[in-house]
Amino acid sequence: xxxxxxxxxxxxxxxxxxxxxxxxxxxxxxxxxxxxxxxxxxxxxxxxxxxxxxxxxxxxxxxxxxxxxxxxxxxxxxxxxxxxxxxxxxxxxxxxxxxxxxxxxxxxxxxxx
Amino acid sequence: xxxxxxxxxxxxxxxxxxxxxxxxxxxxxxxxxxxxxxxxxxxxxxxxxxxxxxxxxxxxxxxxxxxxxxxxxxxxxxxxxxxxxxxxxxxxxxxxxxxxxxxxxxxxxxxxxxxxxx
Numbered sequence: 001x002x003x004x005x006x007x008x009x010x011x012x013x014x015x016x017x018x019x020x021x022x023x024x025x026x027x028x029x030x031x032x033x034x035x036x037x038x039x040x041x042x043x044x045x046x047x048x049x050x051x052x053x054x055x056x057x058x059x060x061x062x063x064x065x066x067x068x069x070x071x072x073x074x075x076x077x078x079x080x081x082x083x084x085x086x087x088x089x090x091x092x093x094x095x096x097x098x099x100x101x102x103x104x105x106x107x108x109x110x111x112x113x
Numbered sequence: 114x115x116x117x118x119x120x121x122x123x124x125x126x127x128x129x130x131x132x133x134x135x136x137x138x139x140x141x142x143x144x145x146x147x148x149x150x151x152x153x154x155x156x157x158x159x160x161x162x163x164x165x166x167x168x169x170x171x172x173x174x175x176x177x178x179x180x181x182x183x184x185x186x187x188x189x190x191x192x193x194x195x196x197x198x199x200x201x202x203x204x205x206x207x208x209x210x211x212x213x214x215x216x217x218x219x220x221x222x223x224x225x226x227x228x229x230x231x
Contacts, residue, residue: 004155036222043117043204043224044156090155100146100169101220103155 002027002093006104013081014112021076021107023065023091033074034092034101035065044090050074061085086111115139117223119205125229126195133191134226138207145188146220147180148204149173156204162188163210195230202227 007022025031032051036044048059055067065076074091088108092101118137126132138145143164148156159178160170164185174180177195182188192199202225 006155009153043222044206046219046221049219092155100158100161101156102158105153105155 002031002095002102004091004093004102004104006091006107008107009105010108010110012110012112015083016080018079019077019081019085019109021089021091021109023074023076023104025072025074025091025093027072027093027095029095032094032096033065033067034094035059035063035074035076036090036092036103038088038090038106040087047076047089081109081111083111083113085109117205117207117221119203119223119226121226122224123227123229125231128197128230129194131191131193132195132228133189134203134205134228136188136190136205136207136223138186138188138205139209139221142207142209142221143185144208144210144220145182146206146208147188147190148206150202150204150225151200159190159203192228195228197230200228200230 003026005024013019034049035047037047038044048057050057050067058064063078065074067074088106090106091104094101120135146161147159150156158171159174160180162182165182177193180190204225206220206222208220
């Protein structure tokens with residue numbers, strides 16, 4: 001069975017600094033990878049996804065993630081964070097793309113002014 | 114497209130009572146999922162439907178839990194004889210599969226239904 005490990009439960013970072021949220025997955029078959037963001041008392045919103053093709057995927061608000069098959073990783077990065085990026089970020093995997101998502105435990109990103 | 118709708122958003126109930134949550138998926142989405150999320154944890158898969166058929170149930174879904182999607186549109190999740198350990202946010206999500214490789218891979222979540230068992 002597939003699993004997702006988010007190595008950092010909390011990441012504090014100063015505004016305008018870069019950030020990386022780490023995600024590793026375990027699966028012996030092809031997977032599709034996702035990052036979701038959850039703001040306080042809200043549901044999850046899709047941030048970006050990797051299905052196939054270019055291993056670097058980007059979101060509209062400046063986040064990007066790179067699929068690395070050899071390292072089974074899908075780390076999320078942003079070169080300059082804003083206060084509004086403060087939220088919980090979840091990495092998730094789906095085998096074959098049409099199976100239920102399996103989530104990591106999340107990383108709480110706190111942006112400090 | 115009005116998004117995935119869940120109600121009630123919050124429910125406080127006494128231990129031993131039954132509760133029911135409703136989920137209205139995005140129109141024409143044929144897949145519907147239920148997840149449970151506790152504080153400090155990621156969402157945990159409970160069950161999912163394709164149209165009205167329940168295709169998979171997690172071992173987390175004890176006998177006290179039952180989910181239905183009778184007409185392939187909205188779904189209900191009922192918890193019988195609630196226990197304090199059932200306190201969590203119950204998330205519903207939907208997606209469209211079978212109509213194109215990429216169309217089926219985005220799962221949209223509702224805002225969740227908070228359950229507190231006292």
